Amino acid sequence: MSLQHTLSRALKALPRHSALKSASVCLTPALLRFSQIRSASYSTPAGSKLPVLRQRLSALNTTKSGNSFINKRYMAHAAKTRDPKFKQLTAADVGKFEEFLPKSRMLVSQELGGSADAKDLEGFNTDWIDKYKGKSQVVLFPINAQEVSQILKYCNSEKIAVVPQGGNTDLVGASVPVFDEVIISLQKMNKVRSLDQDSGALVCDAGCVLEVLDNYLADHGLTMPLDLGAKGSCHIGGNVSTNAGGIRYLKYGSLHGSVLGLEA
Incomplete structure (x- = not known):
């Protein structure tokens, strides 16, 4: 029906x-x-x-x-069983991640040799409305595109499933794991890199919170072309990936139309 x-x-x-x-x-x-x-x-x-x-x-x-x-x-499209082609994480994989990131920017479950318990991981495994829940045992916090690239290169070679996560404000479970995927959190990729006041071109990390960017631009007499209810916690990377609308859509148009380029 x-x-x-x-x-x-x-x-x-x-x-x-x-x-x-x-x-x-x-x-x-x-x-x-x-x-x-x-x-x-x-x-x-x-x-x-x-x-x-x-x-x-x-x-x-x-x-x-x-x-x-x-x-x-x-929800008929949702997978009912874990795809066996993806590798189960091991302590050796965690050791490899430690070559890319310091331990202070990793959350690893006790089962894989870390110190995080289920409560520490719950916020990353559960969506905003508490409907979708995953079972990830590893959350990684890169701070630049190079670290993201290293993580993804290794995961691709080892067939380790990953899920990127921004502000985790979506309502359809897209930012949480389905099973035990590695979560790549962009929380610490939150720096404004540059602003050209003449052209209005802003360069920033994907993990910048929308409201923070809007306040930053307001101090320079500019404004973000996007405003929505979750602006206090949503990330600009998630906004761009979903082509978010919001209350400024009619004035400034599609968010994708304001994106000049991406670094990947």
Whole structure:
């Protein structure tokens, strides 16, 4: 059953005088899940039919066995088993990573000879809405493109799966591991490299927080062509990779149109 069909059935089940009948509803699965999770945080006007709509959506979206129609429809692509072609990490691999990075910029589980426990790794293995969870045992924190290149070159040669991670603010589980992939966190790649005030060209690391960049440019009489709700924690690298929109889209256009180049 499609999401549109589910919403249509729920709306038709409401009383005829409901104002929701005339509303045009278009929600992505991520937004729908978010609205259900956060609905308790918001009050609704007296006589509102929104609680009824939520109840009907919940009932229609669940089968007798407890499975979700929406999850079946939109998560059918998710891998059910780990691909055997990818290598299981060993202490030897961790030793190789130590050739690229100091131990202070690595989080390694106790099972692989490190000191990190499950709680230390939880924030990197779990997405923002606590829906998607991975089991990575290693988080690496490079500070420049050269270190990223060294890590990826080794992982590619050894067939070690990796997942890049920025601010981890997405709602679809794209920034957390599916299984035990190595997490390459860009948190420490957070420097502004240069700013040409005449052309307005900014060179910065992928791990720079959007709000930090916006404040930096404001001090120079400039502004970022992007602004959105997660600006206090999202990274510009993630913004570019997803071509994020935001409230300045109509004025400045697509974010990709503002990108002059990438270093990889």
